[in-house]
Amino acid sequence: MTTLHQIDPIAFGLGPLQVHWYGIMYLLGFGVAWWLGTRRVRQGRLPGVNEQAFGDLLFYGMLGVVLGGRLGYVLFYSFDALRQDPLMLVRIWEGGMSFHGGLIGVVVAAWWWSRRHGLHLFDTIDFVAPIVPPGLGFGRIGNYIGAELWGKPTGGGWGVVFPNSDLGPYTGAPIEQLRALHASGALDAYARHPSQLYQATLEGLVLFIALWWFSRRPRPRYAVAGLFALLYGVFRFAIEFVRVPDADIGYLAFGWFTMGQLLSLPLIVLGLFWLWYSRRQPTLAPAKAG
Numbered sequence: 001m002t003t004l005h006q007i008d009p010i011a012f013g014l015g016p017l018q019v020h021w022y023g024i025m026y027l028l029g030f031g032v033a034w035w036l037g038t039r040r041v042r043q044g045r046l047p048g049v050n051e052q053a054f055g056d057l058l059f060y061g062m063l064g065v066v067l068g069g070r071l072g073y074v075l076f077y078s079f080d081a082l083r084q085d086p087l088m089l090v091r092i093w094e095g096g097m098s099f100h101g102g103l104i105g106v107v108v109a110a111w112w113w114s115r116r117h118g119l120h121l122f123d124t125i126d127f128v129a130p131i132v133p134p135g136l137g138f139g140r141i142g143n144y145i146g147a148e149l150w151g152k153p154t155g156g157g158w159g160v161v162f163p164n165s166d167l168g169p170y171t172g173a174p175i176e177q178l179r180a181l182h183a184s185g186a187l188d189a190y191a192r193h194p195s196q197l198y199q200a201t202l203e204g205l206v207l208f209i210a211l212w213w214f215s216r217r218p219r220p221r222y223a224v225a226g227l228f229a230l231l232y233g234v235f236r237f238a239i240e241f242v243r244v245p246d247a248d249i250g251y252l253a254f255g256w257f258t259m260g261q262l263l264s265l266p267l268i269v270l271g272l273f274w275l276w277y278s279r280r281q282p283t284l285a286p287a288k289a290g
Contacts, residue, residue: 002159002191004182006175009146025142026066029135034058036131045215046127047287049117057113061128064105065097065135072101099136099236100263106132123284126224130211136232137204144196151193151242159191166190195243202235218285223278230271233264240264 011021034055040046041054049057107125114124143149147162161167163178167190170181181187210231215224237260245251245258252262 001157002161002182002188004161004178004187005147005163006179007145007147021145022142025138025145026135029138030058030062032134032138033061033131036134037128040127040131044286046119046123047284048119053117057110057124057128060109060113061106064107064109065102066105068105068108069097069099069102072098072104075101097139099232100267120221122221122225126215126219126221126284129224129228130208130215132228133204133208133211136207137200140196140200140204144194144200149196150244151195151198152244153189154191154193154242156191158194159188160194161187161191165192192244193242195239198239198242199235202239203232207231207235218283220278220283221281222274223281226271226274226276226278228271229267229274233267233271236264237261237268 007021009020009022010018011024012019037054037058038051041049041051046054106128107121110124110128111121114121147164150160150162150165153159161178161182163175167173167178167187170178170187170190173181178187207228211224211228214227240258240260241256243258243260245260249259251257252259
């Protein structure tokens, strides 16, 4: 039995202020990152760094995620829309964030913080990498709740009918009518892959388990960052096959190659290179937090 998506993207209202689930997912992601990162600091996984310094790193990382993610989304996916509506750049609560842009923002923030604390950039990135996936998972759940970035049609019973997607003759029908049509099975042909949940599972849960297990003992510099880049790139590239590309971009080549896959290829290459390069790099031994 397919599922009809009926989740309100607004969690609750406080007078004129509307709190979206998308924003709550970001807060959850940052909260889990703070909890996991604090544990790693107490374990001495980044020698000379205490909890206060890590708090600064997390703050800079939050700015990098939000600013880089939004700028990346606009530049990579919606540049034409920006020219028509410049204010869309600041309406983050409506959704529209790019992982690749957010990643660049986090790297810039980590570089700035590392420079201030006299640390090698990749010691910081290796420390941060295992605490990032939960935030990615929560973000994809936010995409699902907001009924955005859905997948291609599927004949499987796990498919989801998104009311704002292409429903043929029923496109734009009231939700009450869609409920009745769905109960009768008339909408099953329009059910889609819940690609947001696929990504939440792979980029969030699986990536977290792999990185947390891999980094449970000291690894050479670049190794943890390399595994993160490689696995994320592979997961994202694979899921793009069942995900609908952005309407204003479509497929870039071959009738299947998307912008998401294009942006993931450098991550796969970098991940493989960093894993190879790490074999000749020093291993940062844990120490008591400073």
